[in-house]
Amino acid sequence: MTVDTGMDTRNLYSSQDFLSRHLHPDNAERKVRVLRRIAHLLAERPGDALQELVNIAVEECNGDSAGVSLEEQLPDGTIQFRWVAVAGSFSRYLGGTTPRGYSPCGTCLDRNSPQHYRLFKPYYDFLGVYAEPILDGILIPWHGPDGEGTIWLVSHRSAMEFDMSDFELLSMVAEIVSVAVAFDSRHRSDRNHDLQEGRDERNSELAHEINNPLQSISNTIFLAEQNPGDNSEFLKTAAEQLKRLSDLVALLVSKKQSWPAASSK
Structure with a gap:
């Protein structure tokens, strides 16, 4: 000291x-519990x-x-x-x-x-x-x-x-x-600017793009809870989807002028 x-x-x-x-x-149960809690947060209260x-x-x-x-x-x-x-x-x-x-x-x-x-x-x-x-x-x-x-x-x-x-x-x-x-910050920033042409359509595409990995995370956590024991594979899958979600939002936040269009994933 x-x-x-x-x-x-x-x-x-x-x-x-x-x-x-x-x-x-x-x-592993603690990780699954936390992942489920965060999935609900991202979906409902970002x-x-x-x-x-x-x-x-x-x-x-x-x-x-x-x-x-x-x-x-x-x-x-x-x-x-x-x-x-x-x-x-x-x-x-x-x-x-x-x-x-x-x-x-x-x-x-x-x-x-x-x-x-x-x-x-x-x-x-x-x-x-x-x-x-x-x-x-x-x-x-x-x-x-x-x-x-x-x-x-x-x-x-x-x-x-x-x-x-x-x-x-x-x-x-x-x-x-x-x-x-990051997503909430970008969303608040958009609300403080004039509407851009086509923004509503891009926001709809964005919501769909984010929902895909988010839904996959929720499904994976549900399966982990229904199959007690070794949850390592479920956790690995959830981590991969979280990484995809993180990369997506990082890309969105880096765009200063407009939202990117949804990818084909």
């Missing part, structure tokens, strides 16, 4: 303390994607709190983080801010890699707030259409709460949620 700052932040991939942990067996991400992190990884912190620039040029989605013990800080230059989130973005971190009293004293120490935490860089930031998951109760299975699950959820956030 860095005593002077109360902040201990280490690259997750080189943290032997973290990598040596095997706290939770690989749980605008709630970030909040659902942190809800899943707390509920499925046994965290005390989880959140998404996004960078924002003040009029004087100062950059800070704003907590745009929070679940668990830190929920009361939703909408709050932390400094960019002195935070584990800033370190995570500067290194552009996942971090294993802890925070103690000296850090909170510097911020002038009272909060429980973070005894175990995971930080993942976030690069979204609305800015850069981090996704974080913390425990106040145990110094060995999370392991690689939790990190991998959180990373999977974050990647999928980025699809929903």
